[in-house]
Amino acid sequence: MLRALEIRDMLIIDRLDIAFQPGLNVLTGETGAGKSILLDSLGFVLGWRGRADLVRQGAAQGEVTAVFEIGPDHPAQAVLAEAGMGEAEELILRRVNTLDGRKTAYVNDRRASGEVLRALSDTLVELHGQQDDRGLLNPRGHREMLDAYGALEAERAAVRGAWRAVGAARAAVTATEETLEKVRVEEEFLRHSVKELDKLAPEPGEEATLDTRRRAMQAAERIRGDIARAYELMGTDAGEGALGDALRWLDGVADKAEGMLDEPIAALNRAMIELGEAQSGVERALDSMSFDTGELETTEERLFAIRGLARKHGVAPDDLAGHADALRTRLAALDAGDADLGRQRAELKAAEAAYDAAAKALSEARRKAAKALDKSVMAELAPLKMERAVFATEITEGEAGPDGRDVVQFTVATNPGAPSGPLNRIASGGELSRFLLALKVCLTGPDSGRTMIFDEIDRGVGGATADAVGRRLEQLAAGGQVLVVTHSPQVAARGAHHWRVAKNVKGGVTLSSVVPVAEEGRVDEIARMLAGDTITDAARAAAQALLDG
Missing domain, CATH: 3.40.50.300 (P-loop containing nucleotide triphosphate hydrolases)
Known part of the structure; x- marks a missing residue:
């Protein structure tokens, strides 16, 4: 206020x-x-x-x-x-x-x-x-006015809820269609890639393990020959045999050398022991460096295959397994997509049917409210000396939206048989004022705020x-x-x-x-409005009669 x-x-x-x-x-x-x-x-x-x-x-x-x-x-x-x-x-x-x-x-x-x-x-x-372009003459507000008059908030809420459900269902269908379209474009590539990755079946950490094994086999291949030759020189046909022969010769004459060969013989015995340990160590080294030449070839082939696929797909070698899972997921979405799309389209159809029902119920309620409003406005027009005029709430079908499909417009015909039309095009200034007042009386609740x-x-x-x-x-x-x-x-x-x-x-x-x-001055002011500048007793009496009436 x-x-x-x-x-x-x-x-x-x-x-x-x-x-x-x-x-x-x-x-x-x-x-x-x-x-x-x-x-x-x-x-x-x-x-x-x-x-x-x-x-x-x-x-x-x-x-x-x-x-x-x-x-x-x-x-x-x-x-x-x-x-x-x-x-x-x-x-x-x-x-x-x-x-x-x-x-x-x-x-x-x-x-x-x-x-x-x-x-x-x-x-x-x-x-x-x-010139009421902010209010009743603006057709854009007529639907809201009619709904307020008919207390149709529940029906409008039902339509809005159904409209939101249609929008959500339509968005789901569109998203699924777009996803499927993108996946189908690369379906052949996906299937080939998944098959290729499944055949290779790379595991996280495998590339590093293969690279380490490959380097070890390559290193062993380069030095094992020298170690083997050294091992041969330590054997019975070489170092070990010569030391043994020398020890036997010395043992045979030691008792005749009056102790001079005791130290050398002891040293040779120690040397034989050390040589045996060296032979065992070299032998163990040779055993550890033993590998099948085919293993190196196989290891290299798998290592190169893993690295090649990683470059092809633009991922790290350790991520190939996860990448394969992602590709399989996309393929699964493609395979299941038609079923999902069919279900979503059915849900969209059901949502549209629910919206149609809610919009139809709202339209029926609006037509009922329009008849009541028309009757109410016509009752107000008679005392305003417009009993020959016809007021009608025109409801036509428009585009679907959150408030239904109805286009609402208040129309009038000022005389029987005359064509009806929008308020501001049909009614003259005085007629328009009375139409607006009659409408406002009917549309305004007890407390509009x-x-x-x-x-x-x-x-x-x-x-x-x-x-x-x-x-x-x-x-x-x-x-x-x-x-x-x-x-x-x-x-x-x-x-x-x-x-x-x-x-x-x-x-x-x-x-x-x-x-x-002030109250006592109202008589003169209304008398002035009746008579003009010169206020007569008759004008005052008429003014008083109006105030008393």
């Missing part, structure tokens, strides 16, 4: 403070007095795009502050939370405009963008007039019709807040709170002012 509006140096307003109240607030005054400036200023602080030259001539900057009272469940709380501003019971919007066009906005004394202001505006204010503003919506009507307009505005204001700019005394008389907008010239400067009209 709009509690206060403070305007400083905007257009022809130098300083203005208005404390709006719950219920029906009416603003009256002569044409050109500045009533539209109030709306321009309010739109400015709410972030609406409008005229650029708002700063009063001679002032450095203009400023507008609007104070709204909001409850804990008000939709504005969600906007504040998203903007990181926290919950508030009072919303103070302030916006400054400098001469060079720079605009600065604040929400509860924190800097805010124009986007945040406009998001808050959508939850705080509804503006309706004969928004301040409704009607800008001269009663233009072009008078008498009993204007009285009917006033009564409906009063009805809309019950339990909420309505601001109406009006030239109609019948509408003004229905106001719970009354302000008069006047234009004055002081010191050669034209300024606009807004003053509250």
